[in-house]
Amino acid sequence: MLFCVRMDVSIPRDLDPAEREDTVARERAYSQELQRSGEWAHIWRIVGLYSNISIFDVDSNARLHEILSNLPLFPYMSIEVTALTEHPSAI
Amino acid sequence: MLFCVRMDVSIPRDLDPAEREDTVARERAYSQELQRSGEWAHIWRIVGLYSNISIFDVDSNARLHEILSNLPLFPYMSIEVTALTEHPSAI
Amino acid sequence: MLFCVRMDVSIPRDLDPAEREDTVARERAYSQELQRSGEWAHIWRIVGLYSNISIFDVDSNARLHEILSNLPLFPYMSIEVTALTEHPSAI
Amino acid sequence: MLFCVRMDVSIPRDLDPAEREDTVARERAYSQELQRSGEWAHIWRIVGLYSNISIFDVDSNARLHEILSNLPLFPYMSIEVTALTEHPSAI
Amino acid sequence: MLFCVRMDVSIPRDLDPAEREDTVARERAYSQELQRSGEWAHIWRIVGLYSNISIFDVDSNARLHEILSNLPLFPYMSIEVTALTEHPSAI
Amino acid sequence: MLFCVRMDVSIPRDLDPAEREDTVARERAYSQELQRSGEWAHIWRIVGLYSNISIFDVDSNARLHEILSNLPLFPYMSIEVTALTEHPSAI
Amino acid sequence: MLFCVRMDVSIPRDLDPAEREDTVARERAYSQELQRSGEWAHIWRIVGLYSNISIFDVDSNARLHEILSNLPLFPYMSIEVTALTEHPSAI
Amino acid sequence: MLFCVRMDVSIPRDLDPAEREDTVARERAYSQELQRSGEWAHIWRIVGLYSNISIFDVDSNARLHEILSNLPLFPYMSIEVTALTEHPSAI
Amino acid sequence: MLFCVRMDVSIPRDLDPAEREDTVARERAYSQELQRSGEWAHIWRIVGLYSNISIFDVDSNARLHEILSNLPLFPYMSIEVTALTEHPSAI
Amino acid sequence: MLFCVRMDVSIPRDLDPAEREDTVARERAYSQELQRSGEWAHIWRIVGLYSNISIFDVDSNARLHEILSNLPLFPYMSIEVTALTEHPSAI
Numbered sequence: 001m002l003f004c005v006r007m008d009v010s011i012p013r014d015l016d017p018a019e020r021e022d023t024v025a026r027e028r029a030y031s032q033e034l035q036r037s038g039e040w041a042h043i044w045r046i047v048g049l050y051s052n053i054s055i056f057d058v059d060s061n062a063r064l065h066e067i068l069s070n071l072p073l074f075p076y077m078s079i080e081v082t083a084l085t086e087h088p089s090a091i
Numbered sequence: 092m093l094f095c096v097r098m099d100v101s102i103p104r105d106l107d108p109a110e111r112e113d114t115v116a117r118e119r120a121y122s123q124e125l126q127r128s129g130e131w132a133h134i135w136r137i138v139g140l141y142s143n144i145s146i147f148d149v150d151s152n153a154r155l156h157e158i159l160s161n162l163p164l165f166p167y168m169s170i171e172v173t174a175l176t177e178h179p180s181a182i
Numbered sequence: 183m184l185f186c187v188r189m190d191v192s193i194p195r196d197l198d199p200a201e202r203e204d205t206v207a208r209e210r211a212y213s214q215e216l217q218r219s220g221e222w223a224h225i226w227r228i229v230g231l232y233s234n235i236s237i238f239d240v241d242s243n244a245r246l247h248e249i250l251s252n253l254p255l256f257p258y259m260s261i262e263v264t265a266l267t268e269h270p271s272a273i
Numbered sequence: 274m275l276f277c278v279r280m281d282v283s284i285p286r287d288l289d290p291a292e293r294e295d296t297v298a299r300e301r302a303y304s305q306e307l308q309r310s311g312e313w314a315h316i317w318r319i320v321g322l323y324s325n326i327s328i329f330d331v332d333s334n335a336r337l338h339e340i341l342s343n344l345p346l347f348p349y350m351s352i353e354v355t356a357l358t359e360h361p362s363a364i
Numbered sequence: 365m366l367f368c369v370r371m372d373v374s375i376p377r378d379l380d381p382a383e384r385e386d387t388v389a390r391e392r393a394y395s396q397e398l399q400r401s402g403e404w405a406h407i408w409r410i411v412g413l414y415s416n417i418s419i420f421d422v423d424s425n426a427r428l429h430e431i432l433s434n435l436p437l438f439p440y441m442s443i444e445v446t447a448l449t450e451h452p453s454a455i
Numbered sequence: 456m457l458f459c460v461r462m463d464v465s466i467p468r469d470l471d472p473a474e475r476e477d478t479v480a481r482e483r484a485y486s487q488e489l490q491r492s493g494e495w496a497h498i499w500r501i502v503g504l505y506s507n508i509s510i511f512d513v514d515s516n517a518r519l520h521e522i523l524s525n526l527p528l529f530p531y532m533s534i535e536v537t538a539l540t541e542h543p544s545a546i
Numbered sequence: 547m548l549f550c551v552r553m554d555v556s557i558p559r560d561l562d563p564a565e566r567e568d569t570v571a572r573e574r575a576y577s578q579e580l581q582r583s584g585e586w587a588h589i590w591r592i593v594g595l596y597s598n599i600s601i602f603d604v605d606s607n608a609r610l611h612e613i614l615s616n617l618p619l620f621p622y623m624s625i626e627v628t629a630l631t632e633h634p635s636a637i
Numbered sequence: 638m639l640f641c642v643r644m645d646v647s648i649p650r651d652l653d654p655a656e657r658e659d660t661v662a663r664e665r666a667y668s669q670e671l672q673r674s675g676e677w678a679h680i681w682r683i684v685g686l687y688s689n690i691s692i693f694d695v696d697s698n699a700r701l702h703e704i705l706s707n708l709p710l711f712p713y714m715s716i717e718v719t720a721l722t723e724h725p726s727a728i
Numbered sequence: 729m730l731f732c733v734r735m736d737v738s739i740p741r742d743l744d745p746a747e748r749e750d751t752v753a754r755e756r757a758y759s760q761e762l763q764r765s766g767e768w769a770h771i772w773r774i775v776g777l778y779s780n781i782s783i784f785d786v787d788s789n790a791r792l793h794e795i796l797s798n799l800p801l802f803p804y805m806s807i808e809v810t811a812l813t814e815h816p817s818a819i
Numbered sequence: 820m821l822f823c824v825r826m827d828v829s830i831p832r833d834l835d836p837a838e839r840e841d842t843v844a845r846e847r848a849y850s851q852e853l854q855r856s857g858e859w860a861h862i863w864r865i866v867g868l869y870s871n872i873s874i875f876d877v878d879s880n881a882r883l884h885e886i887l888s889n890l891p892l893f894p895y896m897s898i899e900v901t902a903l904t905e906h907p908s909a910i
Contacts, residue, residue, distance in 0.1 A: 001183075001243045002135060003265070004144050005321065012286065013831065013894070028180045035182045042133075042146075043181050044093060047174035047880050048824065048887040048900040053095050055133075061183045061320050062267045068321040075286070081321040083138035083185070083265055085244045089119045090134050091126045092820075092880045094902070096685065103650065104194065104257070138243050139187065139250040139263040152684050152820045153904045159685040166650070172685040174822070174902055176881045184317060186326050195376065195439070210362045217364045224315075224328075225363050226275060229356035229425050230369065230432040230445040235277050237315075265320040271301045272316050273308045274365075274425045276447070278503065285468065334365045334502050335449045341503040348468070354503040356367070356447055358426045366499060368508050377558065377621070392544045399546045406497075406510075407545050408457060411538035411607050412551065412614040412627040417459050419497075447502035453483045454498050455490045456547075456607045458629070460776065467741065516547045516775050517631045523776040530741070536776040538549070538629055540608045548772060550781050559649065559712070574817045581819045588770075588783075589818050590730060593698050593811035594642065594705040594718040599732050601770075629775035635756045636771050637763045638729075638789045639863060640811070641872050665908045672910045679861075679874075680909050681821060684902040690823050692861075698729045699813045720731070720811050720866035722790045726847045727862050728854045733867065740832065789866050796867040803832070809867040 001057070002041075002084040003064055008051045011076045026072040034067060055084075092148070093132075093175040094155055099142045102167045117163040125158060146175075183239070184223075184266040185246055190233045193258045208254040216249060237266075274330070275314075275357040276337055281324045284349045299345040307340060328357075365421070366405075366448040367428055372415045375440045390436040398431060419448075456512070457496075457539040458519055463506045466531045481527040489522060510539075547603070548587075548630040549610055554597045557622045572618040580613060601630075638694070639678075639721040640701055645688045648713045663709040671704060692721075729785070730769075730812040731792055736779040739804045754800040762795060783812075820876070821860075821903040822883055827870040830895045845891040853886060874903075 011020060034040035042055040058064045068079060102111060125131035133146040149155045159170060193202060216222035224237040240246045250261060284293060307313035315328040331337045341352060375384055398404035406419040422428045432443060466475060489495035497510040513519045523534060557566060580586035588601040604610045614625060648657055671677035679692040695701045705716060739748060762768035770783040786792045796807060830839060853859035861874040877883045887898060 003243075003320075004135070031180045032182050035180075043178045044095070044146075044175040045178040045884060047176050047822075047884045048898040050888075052178055053173070053175065055135075060267075061185075061265045064265070065267045065318060065320045069323075079321040081265055082144070083243045083246070083263055084135040084144065085138050085242075085247045087134045087136040087143055089122045089126075091123050094684075094880075136247060138185075138247045139261040141251075151904075152822075152902045155902070156682060156684045156904045160687075170685040172902055174880045174883070174900055176879075176884045186317070213362045214364050217362075225360040226277070226328075226357040227360040227429060228277075229358050229367075229429045230443040232433075234360055235355070235357065237317075264326070266317040266326065267320050269316045269318040269325055271304045271308075273305050276425075276502075333449075334367075334447045337447070338449045338500060338502045342505075352503040354447055356425045356428070356445055358424075358429045368499070395544045396546050399544075407542040408459070408510075408539040409542040409611060411540050411549075411611045412625040414615075416542055417537070417539065419499075446508065448499040448508065449502050451498045451500040451507055453486045453490075455487050458607075458775075515631075516549075516629045519629070520631045520773060520775045524778075534776040536629055538607045538610070538627055540606075540611045550772070577817045578819050581817075589815045590732070590783075590812040591702060591815040593640075593702045593813050594716040596706075598815055599810065599812065601772075628781065630772040630781065631775050633771045633773040633780055635759045635763075637760050640789075641863070668908045669910050672908075680906045681823070681874075681903040682906040684904050689906055690901065690903065692863075697813075698731075698811045701811070702813045718811055719872070720789045720792070720809055721863040721872065722788075722793045722866050724862045724864040724871055726850045726854075728851050731866075793864060793866045797869075807867040 001059070002086075003056045003058070004082040004084055005054045005056055005064075005068065006046075006051065006080045007054065007071075007073075008049065008078045009073055009076055010050070010078075011073070023072045030070070030072055039063070039067065092150070093177075094147045094149070095173040095175055096145045096147055096155075096159065097137075097142065097171045098145065098162075098164075099140065099169045100164055100167055101141070101169075102164070114163045121161070121163055130154070130158065183241070184268075185238045185240070186264040186266055187236045187238055187246075187250065188228075188233065188262045189236065189253075189255075190231065190260045191255055191258055192232070192260075193255070205254045212252070212254060221245075221249065274332070275359075276329045276331070277355040277357055278327045278329055278337075278341065279319075279324065279353045280327065280344075280346075281322065281351045282346055282349055283323070283351075284346070296345045303343070303345055312336070312340065365423070366450075367420045367422070368446040368448055369418045369420055369428075369432065370410075370415065370444045371418065371435075371437075372413065372442045373437055373440055374414070374442075375437070387436045394434070394436060403427075403431065456514070457541075458511045458513070459537040459539055460509045460511055460519075460523065461501075461506065461535045462509065462526075462528075463504065463533045464528055464531055465505070465533075466528070478527045485525070485527055494518075494522065547605070548632075549602045549604070550628040550630055551600045551602055551610075551614065552592075552597065552626045553600065553617075553619075554595065554624045555619055555622055556596070556624075557619070569618045576616070576618060585609075585613065638696070639723075640693045640695070641719040641721055642691045642693055642701075642705065643683075643688065643717045644691065644708075644710075645686065645715045646710055646713055647687070647715070648710070660709045667707070667709060676700075676704065729787070730814075731784045731786070732810040732812055733782045733784055733792075733796065734774075734779065734808045734810075735782065735799075735801075736777065736806045737801055737804055738778070738806075739801070751800045758798070758800055767791075767795065820878070821905075822875045822877070823901040823903055824873045824875055824883075824887065825865075825870065825899045826873065826890075826892075827868065827897045828892055828895055829869070829897075830892070842891045849889070849891055858882075858886065 031040060039056060039058050040054060041057045044053050046053060056064055122131060130147060130149050131145060132148045135144050137144060147155055213222060213225065221238060221240050222236060223239045226235050228235060238246055304313060312329060312331050313327060314330045317326050319326060329337055395404060403420060403422050404418060405421045408417050410417060420428055486495060494511060494513050495509060496512045499508050501508060511519055577586060577589065585602060585604050586600060587603045590599050592599060602610055668677060676693060676695050677691060678694045681690050683690060693701055759768060767784060767786050768782060769785045772781050774781060784792055850859060850862065858875060858877050859873060860876045863872050865872060875883055
């Protein structure tokens with residue numbers, strides 16, 4: 001099942017720089033692992049923002065929540081989820 | 092260049108049924124032709140709405156405007172365009 | 183899979199009264215059939231509005247879209263879909 | 274009487290970790306006690322958010338306010354209350 | 365139980381003048397009957413608008429919905445309901 | 456003259472507890488004094504929120520501003536003022 | 547007592563041209579009469595809009611409502627009222 | 638003096654086609670005349686919308702209002718005006 | 729040229745009290761000087777808020793920006809500027 | 820390709836003054852270098868705000884993101900990007 005997820009990141013200025021660097025690195029690794037497994041189908045940067053628009057392809061709502069709530073940057077994100085389905089005009 | 096485009100369709104109730112049917116058919120053909128050419132990279136239905144989220148891959152802003160403003164359903168749509176770029180964590 | 187769906191109904195004043203009555207009757211029958219099958223798990227009226235908050239329990243996003251887009255009152259509704267999952271504190 | 278309540282939780286980063294853990298544990302116990310008594314009829318997690326949608330079945334507005342304002346996480350929540358009633362199509 | 369209800373009225377221009385006059389007269393009679401019974405505890409005009417802010421004192425959510433959905437002007441109103449309770453500082 | 460005033464209170468977490476307690480106590484005394492004088496005609500708690508909806512009956516805009524800007528909790532409130540007048544259907 | 551009032555005018559396209567012209571002429575005469583009496587203290591056009599920002603100086607909320615609800619263009623306006631008082635820095 | 642003006646155009650479906658064509662043609666001529674005089678300094682199409690973002694360079698607010706309120710498409714536009722001034726970093 | 733400017737003031741709680749007092753005093757002196765020169769034509773307090781609605785009469789956008797950006801409270805204000813012009817019905 | 824970009828700057832009060840001064844100086848140099856190269860085609864100050872409206876002329880979305888995300892003030896800005904194209908009435 002497909003979902004469009006928009007993530008807007010806002011890391012607090014006073015986060016310890018080492019923790020910041022580590023969190024961002026873990027976020028990247030986590031995202032890439034899910035991209036390889038196919039569950040994180042697409043990720044694009046929004047121009048001019050520290051934000052992304054992503055497409056997830058997961059087995060259930062529960063799995064999507066598990067993925068999103070375990071994002072290393074989850075505490076610093078606002079997230080918007082839109083349920084998608086196949087479009088009748090898609091080829 | 093990539094763009095995320097959301098289209099919300101609202102066809103007036105009093106549109107002539109034949110014109111409605113014809114417009115919807117032309118919209119589908121138009122969309123599928125652009126999907127085949129690769130410019131309309133993805134199209135998904137938003138669950139519960141007469142709306143889609145699409146990804147376009149075009150050479151320029153001008154080309155995207157040309158595509159969108161010639162949609163047969165353009166007069167009955169509200170459209171939202173978000174410029175995208177490659178995400179540094181994309182694999 | 184669970185979804186919370188809010189539906190706000192606004193039937194045009196100039197809809198033919200017989201068509202209106204028929205549409206509302208078909209809506210009720212359609213809803214009750216899905217309630218019996220278990221897919222439309224809950225429906226509540228919002229006090230003071232011609233609106234409801236419902237819980238759907240369906241197998242997929244595609245099935246939810248099929249259900250919602252076939253609502254007899256669909257052309258006269260604005261719909262908002264929120265994906266849900268089990269709460270860790272639920273008993 | 275039925276109410277739909279949405280709770281969005283935002284615990285401050287600088288809350289003492291022990292206090293945080295204790296507050297979350299008390300929240301869970303408090304919620305489960307009310308679920309057992311039947312007043313907190315349903316609770317669902319919103320996918321991708323630290324939020325829930327709940328249904329309360331209480332004797333009065335006063336009782337609902339008493340329940341909500343005594344939530345251990347109340348100081349860190351934004352809350353939205355919608356009064357519900359039986360839907361004429363409910364079976 | 366107390367509720368604050370805001371009603372914004374927008375009667376369509378093309379409503380038959382006799383029907384308009386009759387509806388407004390029935391609205392007034394209906395409101396005054398409920399004021400006399402004590403369920404419609406207060407009604408104030410908002411300055412500069414065709415709107416009111418009212419306080420209802422009813423036995424249940426169901427009764428409030430019954431009252432509001434039977435307002436003669438209901439089809440031409442947008443309504444906002446806020447559940448109230450006694451304030452601890454009230455004398 | 457009548458005004459509807461909504462007050463949403465948000466006391467900062469780091470306010471000294473003694474100052475907090477003192478401010479809340481002074482707020483209550485201040486409110487009750489004005490309720491006794493008749494200028495603060497009604498006050499209700501909004502269910503689920505640290506907020507109230509109040510009705511003031513004052514001689515002038517200037518007097519209302521004097522009352523509100525001297526609320527002990529004024530620095531921690533967001534306030535919304537709506538001018539009211541007698542409703543033609545009020546009995 | 548002073549009030550800031552913003553009026554946004556939207557005359558329906560299908561209003562009979564003679565009625566339109568007559569309504570606009572009556573609006574102007576009505577406004578100028580109140581400007582002469584001093585109750586309509588200021589009126590300014592908002593650049594680029596069919597809107598004005600006005601200052602009223604009236605004896606009561608009731609009088610302001612009487613003035614506004616009798617504007618010939620009242621049925622075609624959206625109106626926003628803000629209660630004002632003397633500023634402590636005003637000279 | 639510089640102003641940024643955004644214009645969103647929404648021509649009613651039932652406008653007579655000849656009148657529509659004529660109005661659009663007059664709009665273009667009017668715009669080009671002001672572009673030549675230098676008062677309409679820039680005009681850009683917003684991608685995907687029947688909208689433009691323009692920069693005006695005029696002698697006064699009054700002149701800007703005169704220009705905008707005489708746009709042939711003025712009755713079918715929503716307009717947003719932002720006053721600009723030279724940026725200290727501009728070269 | 730006339731502008732309506734709304735200023736909402738929010739001084740941080742942790743500002744040094746002496747600096748706060750000094751800033752507010754300088755704001756008042758600055759405002760009164762501009763009122764005397766005629767550029768700050770009107771200033772009114774919004775009832776219930778630490779906000780004002782003002783009318784400025786200046787020679788240019790640049791001058792208005794100079795005035796506003798030099799307000800001693802500028803760092804603690806949110807500001808909204810609306811360009812005005814003479815109203816055709818003003819007497 | 821053209822883009823309209825609005826930048827609203829909000830530098831935290833507690834930023835070290837030397838860092839603040841340095842960041843603002845680097846922002847100015849960075850902006851002027853891009854103005855000279857032609858990619859930052861226009862920049863205007865919004866009257867009354869610490870904000871600008873700019874026009875960028877770049878080869879791609881990726882280049883625009885590179886420019887914006889490297890702004891020295893990027894961490895303290897909220898940014899809004901609107902894709903533009905040539906207007907058919909532009910001369």
